[in-house]
Amino acid sequence: MNVRLNGFRRLGIAEVLLGLTICGPALAAEPAGARPNIVLIVADDLGYADLGCQGAKDIATPSIDSLAAGGVRFTNGYVSCPVCSPTRAGLLTGRYQQRFGHEFNPGPPARAEPHFGLPLTEKTIADDLKTAGYVTGMVGKWHLGYQPKFHPTKRGFDEFFGFPGGAHSYVDAKADPANLIYRGTTPVDEKEYLTDAFAREAAAFVARHAKERFFLYLPFNAVHSPLQAPDKYKERFASINDPKRQTMAAMLSAMDDAVGAVLKELRDRGIFENTLIFFISDNGGPTPGNASRNTPLSGFKAQVWEGGIRVPYLIQWPGRVPAGRVYEQPVIALDILPTAVAAAGGSVPADRKLDGVN
Template structure:
């Protein structure tokens, strides 16, 4: 519960903006933006909260008497510990559906953040039995956890349809990172890398949008987008105003999703690991990847989605341009609010070896 670690209080959240515009705002699931009371979701724009403050949780048990064992901390409802006996994924789905049903006559914003398929790998038999043909235990559990999530999302979408809310509800579905292949049996193939990397296996994730009657169904946007685009898309879609006193990093995707324009939403997209040891920039078909002390790598993602053929030596002008763009972008970022753990981890690894 370190008061130094959390989403800075000066940042304006999506529920902050929508709440001012008359929306009832609710969050269900994993917060992970500060466990100290001053960072609590209900102090960051949410009217209701059901979930847990940290970065992960056990799926079957919680201890209402502890706040020190992160994966066993109490499940909260509006800041108060509650006893929860249902499988966590199912409980989050239940609460999300309940929020929609309670507020079906109002304008609402729901932020549903499943813990699944994050570790620990746990699932009830009713989901595991669906994948008895998968011999590898980790893969079988991973599939079971995803199946529970899939059921929950389906139940929520069915609820919107049953309540005749589909045409009035903009839905985003996406993941925060690629699979941690070595940990839970996930596979990012044919992509290179995994969670925590700036290769495609770490940063390329599913991103689906639904708005019945407003967006064309079955359409694939051919140009890359990023989760930063959700804020400047949802705010005008909901009839609210974007903050005028700060730079908004993303773009409004509605003109691209509705077909008003077929231009790329972004000239470039950037990524950097938390410690700054690796960064990447995507410009059209080209992607540059570089480590802090290593040589730049360049890939043509249209021809080489697996990032196996380094073109840096053959395309020096592209490398120079993208390196300059990365340096400019990096210079505009705010300094980290807490220490970079990477040097200490590297030093510990050297001592161990």
């Protein structure tokens, strides 16, 4: 499938990969018996130019960069909104969030409208992959409704570790009594730096389900405010003089380590070669707020200039996706659902209108 935007043809991800592949079958041609595990990693408020593979000189991100080196980096990757929750609604449904009235962020947990969340009429990528026989897990930030009916385990996920809100202290699990850390539906008094805790839980999910087909959704809250990082990460960036940039760099480095922990677990379990990995940010960097950089783009988070909606966008699937390629044709976060479901050998009912394309 394809769509036309402003007079030009936008290819689906599978078509892009088919066009880039020199040897071996394209993503869409993967035999059903070799269906991949699927990992979807989302950074929060990451600037377009904050990764090494995106041109950053002051922040080393070797684990995330390895996804670009081993896969495809899309230079014109977009999200469907310049702020957190609507982007996630679009990402998880493959549909523009305006179709179902989720074009705004919910308020803070204590003041949010109780009935505001991802509408129960919408199916998620987790629903689709669960139907296809996958074990589904989420570790990280939800931000799609606080009421029990909106809980991730009611939206297709078998397992959940994270928080329901849009932001969270990295160092105090109980900082906001209305936005606690949960394992499933049970609050936990997490003691680790939150990004490290997400690394631990994500790697543990991979270990538990290494002999099954699984989908892991890993939406970090890094590098969203509050700007907090342990000294062990800040010490890596003593050369950065701007305190705000230094802390953001430390938070990003912790997230890169977390990605590395997941990749290591995949390798240690012998399943790395058959794992399809997506990496994006939920929106552009809020440059004034966290010293992120969207160079050379204009604008930042909450704006519909390029800096608000054009994001790092990486895909890796060893042996199936060509390594080290850079592609300039536009793609969007909405494309991830139909692409992942197709790779999993699943399908989306014909009467469910998707805006993303495979």
